[in-house]
Amino acid sequence: MSEFDMAVIQPEMIKSYIWLQTADGSIQQVEQEVAMFCPMICHEIIQKGMGSSKTYAISLPQRVNPCMLSLILDYCRFHQVTGRSNKERKSFDEKFIRMDTKRLCELTSAADSLQLKPLVDLTSRALARVIEGKTPEEIREIFHLPDDLTEEEKLEPLKNSTDDPRIRLLNRLYARKRKELKEREHLKEVDDNWTCHMFQNVETEEEHVDDRSVEDLLSFINGGNGDSKVLKTSKSKKKNRRRKEQQKNASVDESIESQGKDSNGLNSVCNGTGVDKLHPHPGETSTLPDVEDDTFPHKVEFDDGDIDDEIDPALKEKIDREVEDFARRLNSDWPERMQEILSLGQEGRPVNENGSLRRYAST
């Protein structure tokens, strides 16, 4: 080649390309400088010498599909240029991130597998904005997540490090709820179909339980005529209990007493109806100041984990009433609210900005 010929070849026109292959088998060519922005690809090129031809295309991780790859390459193409100002980069990022949540997740995943940290940070922050302030139910909906925590796990009592009487009462409430759940577990063995249907959405079950439906279910368990005698006695017992319940304004004493008396699973059903009474009245708003205004004059000294049987019934009744009172004051979506409230106790400190006086003045 003469010198003349050499001069014609302009260096800017020579760009090296890298071959990338996604999990679905499709192969594409990408400018090397753009692809090198991804640490994982960079590693493959430099350490392993891959990507220089179609046959030696770099296999990308499975989490990177062609759609995500093109997004990632757009990102790299912009940011690998050195001359840009911070303002420009920020502006690009803000526009880049505008996509639906599903894509954001896929993009996070893909960027993570390529070890492209700046992009992972960017998408993570965007997803954090999506998540914050939402209830668990909303989040499950957005991300199509299974509700796979058991009721028991959701009710995990929180550590009571500050000896707060409210937390103690709540832990008792939890303990009782757990116990009731266990009783329900027995029922499940009887007949899976209808128990699942009946107890699936405990939190949203309405307070009012149809007398008849419970009786229907009882007869279903007992299989018609064979045990009608047993059925009748348990029915009447239940009716008496119901009357008592109404008088006592839905105290849960019966369910606990009956626990002691009957060992079979039948009465667990009645306990189930008692549980509904524990629900807070819909429409009652609870704000933390309400909770804090409760006076708890009696400091009851016993372990949180204790089940109520060993305690003097009069005291038990008092405690139960306090517990229910407390439960009623809370919002309907209570396991979650409970977690929140217990985790976070009082909102901040007990300061009222306008200097108004607190109730403790009388001490």
Added chain:
Amino acid sequence: MDITRTLPEECIAKIISGTSPRDACRLSLVSRAFEAAATSNFVWERFLPPDYQEIISSSSSSSASLNMLTKKNLYFHLCDNSILIGNSNNTSFQIDKLSGKKCLMLAARELSIIWGAGDTPYYWNWISSTQSPVLPKSRFSEVAHLRSVCWLEIKGRIETKILSPKTKYGAYFIYSMENGCYGFQTPVKVSIRLENEVEGGDAINAYLNPRIWSGTHDQQQSNEELLQINQQDGRLPIRREDMWMEIEIGEFFNGSQVDNHGAVEMCLKEVQVLNGKSGLVVHGIELRPKEES
């Protein structure tokens, strides 16, 4: 599409660490995968102050057992319990639950109290917190007790770099009043000032002992009067859960750590009327994040 199948737990943890402590608690109820991510040390370490490790090790109180806690438990422990730091353990450290920012309290010994140096016990004397059964429990070893003084002046100073950056802080005077105290019908003046700023430091009236506390019979009248005072004239105290009284001295915004090497000065004084005063017990001055109103 279930994202917990597309995203590894570390990514979910990363996303959650960009929310808030409250969100993280809520998120642990979403699903099993979220629970694992939301309770992970990675997330809660991000919520703790960046220099928490340093602070805990410099404290004399049981740092070994604190280090054994999971980060989430450590977070909540520090929210509910203060640990003593600083020379002579005269500063206490805690975390604000909602934001994870630092709360610091200066003990009375850490403040400068005019006539309170200790060599003039006729004016102020120092009580060990265990000695006085009447007073609320103190987290510090001593509290300052006012026996009799006309010139009341208490000052506190703290370097802004030990507080959390980019946070609005409120400063609160923590105290108690003995039975038989007098001289506090007249308000004291409270002010706060950032050392390296020219402006600020305007004094506001603060009523340490409004009439309602003395248990007079005309309670109703006192209430109305109090409301009037509140709207026009000055600040009123409130009783805290730990049974001490607190009254706001002022607020300030702690900017980023780079450009703010200064300190905050807080002042409480009554040096105009100069009436005789007695019975004030000083616990300290607390600084904690204040929510944007």
